[in-house]
Amino acid sequence: MNKKETVVIGFVGTKLDNYRGASRWDKWRPSIALTQQPDLTVGRFELLYNGSVDNLISQVTDDIASVSPETQVVPHALEMADAWDFEEVYGALFDFAKRYPFDPDKEDYWIHITTGTHVVQICMFLLTEARFFPGRLIQTSPPRAPASNTLGSYTLIDLDLSRYDQIAQRFSREQLEGIAFLKSGIATRNAAFNTMIEEIERVAIRSRAPMLLMGPTGAGKSFLARRVYELKKARHQVAGRFVELNCATLHGDGAASTLFGHIKGAFTGAAADRPGLLRSAHKGLLFLDEIGELGADEQAMLLKAVEEKRFLPLGSDHEVHSEFQLIAGTNRDLAQDVAAGRFREDLYARINLWTYALPGLRERQEDIEPNLDYLLAQFGEENGQMVRFNREARTRFMRFARAPDALWTGNFRDLWASVTRMATLAQSGRITEAIVDDEIARLQRLWRPRAGRGADGDVALDDLLGEEAASRLDLFDALQLQAVVGVCRRSKSLSDAGRKLFGVSRDAKTKPNDADRLKKYLARFGLSWDRLSGELSPDR
Numbered sequence: 001m002n003k004k005e006t007v008v009i010g011f012v013g014t015k016l017d018n019y020r021g022a023s024r025w026d027k028w029r030p031s032i033a034l035t036q037q038p039d040l041t042v043g044r045f046e047l048l049y050n051g052s053v054d055n056l057i058s059q060v061t062d063d064i065a066s067v068s069p070e071t072q073v074v075p076h077a078l079e080m081a082d083a084w085d086f087e088e089v090y091g092a093l094f095d096f097a098k099r100y101p102f103d104p105d106k107e108d109y110w111i112h113i114t115t116g117t118h119v120v121q122i123c124m125f126l127l128t129e130a131r132f133f134p135g136r137l138i139q140t141s142p143p144r145a146p147a148s149n150t151l152g153s154y155t156l157i158d159l160d161l162s163r164y165d166q167i168a169q170r171f172s173r174e175q176l177e178g179i180a181f182l183k184s185g186i187a188t189r190n191a192a193f194n195t196m197i198e199e200i201e202r203v204a205i206r207s208r209a210p211m212l213l214m215g216p217t218g219a220g221k222s223f224l225a226r227r228v229y230e231l232k233k234a235r236h237q238v239a240g241r242f243v244e245l246n247c248a249t250l251h252g253d254g255a256a257s258t259l260f261g262h263i264k265g266a267f268t269g270a271a272a273d274r275p276g277l278l279r280s281a282h283k284g285l286l287f288l289d290e291i292g293e294l295g296a297d298e299q300a301m302l303l304k305a306v307e308e309k310r311f312l313p314l315g316s317d318h319e320v321h322s323e324f325q326l327i328a329g330t331n332r333d334l335a336q337d338v339a340a341g342r343f344r345e346d347l348y349a350r351i352n353l354w355t356y357a358l359p360g361l362r363e364r365q366e367d368i369e370p371n372l373d374y375l376l377a378q379f380g381e382e383n384g385q386m387v388r389f390n391r392e393a394r395t396r397f398m399r400f401a402r403a404p405d406a407l408w409t410g411n412f413r414d415l416w417a418s419v420t421r422m423a424t425l426a427q428s429g430r431i432t433e434a435i436v437d438d439e440i441a442r443l444q445r446l447w448r449p450r451a452g453r454g455a456d457g458d459v460a461l462d463d464l465l466g467e468e469a470a471s472r473l474d475l476f477d478a479l480q481l482q483a484v485v486g487v488c489r490r491s492k493s494l495s496d497a498g499r500k501l502f503g504v505s506r507d508a509k510t511k512p513n514d515a516d517r518l519k520k521y522l523a524r525f526g527l528s529w530d531r532l533s534g535e536l537s538p539d540r
Contacts, residue, residue, distance in 0.1 A: 005043035010112025012049045028142040028150045030114045035068035036151050042071045050080040083117045090123045097132040109135025129159050182227045186374045189366040204228045210326040210351040215358030218411030221329035225287040240284025243277050247293040248468035266315025281324040289329040303347045332466050342526050361408040368401045375419040387423040389431045397436045407447045494529040
């Protein structure tokens with residue numbers, strides 16, 4: 001197999017290479033000295049330069065020819081007015097790299113970073129690290145004893161970090177530490193969850209793009225968002241605050257003011273300027289939980305703020321700037337909301353780049369035990385008392401926790417509350433079978449109303465509207481909506497359901513339109529016939 005030819009790419013040193021007269025051979029000149037190394041044969045030297053340095057290029061070319069006749073020197077003039085301007089230097093080198101006929105199968109490329117301005121050296125490093133220059137960096141150094149020789153030494157820097165065992169191990173260790181940090185050190189056993197957290201760790205430290213966390217209430221969306229922020233802050237990737245808001249708490253005109261701020265006098269009661277949460281999150285991270293609850297106007301304003309990093313506070317004619325990273329959370333199916341016209345398609349597309357579905361506790365039964373240990377340890381730290389189960393009590397609780405009738409409707413919030421109650425009641429730091437039995441009975445009572453929903457023809461509004469939206473309904477509206485949806489699900493068409501629901505009042509109208517009345521009623525709650533009919537069983 002033929003040995004590859006070594007090709008050096010580097011700038012001429014307008015100071016270090018620039019000596020004249022016979023005494024120049026007594027000086028260390030990096031470009032010339034590189035071709036004089038006894039253990040190195042440079043087949044070609046791509047000599048880059050800018051400005052009017054023709055005499056220097058000619059001198060360096062002649063001197064290399066005299067000490068290394070086998071080295072071909074190929075000068076390249078780059079268009080740069082200012083070798084200290086980062087954008088200009090990077091652009092010129094990038095253009096050179098794009099048009100250069102690299103042939104890595106036949107040639108080894110060494111990128112010389114000893115000469116040139118510091119900006120030049122940085123740009124050559126970046127282009128090599130990104131593989132636009134498919135080679136290795138080479139650094140030359142002057143002789144330690146100048147009187148001995150003028151050759152100096154050289155060092156190759158290979159940017160393939162996987163070749164450096166200690167560095168590779170350190171990066172691997174830091175990644176594992178990052179993953180453990182996101183999980184708060186909980187030794188989770190669910191393979192799918194662990195794989196998801198590994199990817200979130202990589203995305204968190206490499207990207208500032210929006211992230212969407214989906215999952216039921218209590219699955220840990222808010223907790224994970226805060227951990228992502230703390231991980232980025234530890235890596236010095238954010239300098240601002242962590243700002244959190246549950247969008248389900250926003251109502252009416254105050255929604256836009258809370259998010260985007262307002263100026264004094266923007267509306268009745270606006271006695272002073274208000275910056276808004278988006279500005280409070282400048283250079284930090286904004287977590288908007290239940291983003292599907294935002295109104296149409298707020299969705300449009302948020303899209304502009306995410307894409308352009310600027311927006312108009314209420315009442316202002318002047319845009320403000322805020323550079324934040326967005327993490328959105330939802331327990332709804334936003335794709336269905338887009339199809340039903342309840343959520344903007346363009347905003348969904350913008351926040352749907354990195355989407356992760358956090359499973360509920362029932363889908364992670366193997367993780368109940370490590371989370372149990374974590375919560376007990378956390379309780380002990382906060383209360384200054386170590387609490388443990390006795391063996392029989394732990395076995396009994398775990399048997400119940402994994403059983404089919406353990407609903408865990410609040411997911412990890414339910415588990416946290418359960419552990420807190422048992423640990424608080426534990427005497428001498430021991431959770432006994434009696435405490436566990438009482439707790440199991442308590443949980444069963446708490447879950448009984450939930451377990452009965454949807455039975456005997458009832459409609460589970462939590463599943464239909466989402467827990468937050470359902471909780472805001474008056475009992476009268478909830479009972480009426482349950483009855484209407486029940487009729488819809490037992491009907492063949494929108495018109496059929498309308499005829500059943502408005503059979504009496506229809507006679508009092510000259511132009512009855514039962515379907516339209518029903519359609520408008522459902523729309524009040526963000527529902528549509530298409531959505532309800534899509535949930536019908538095939539035999540209806």
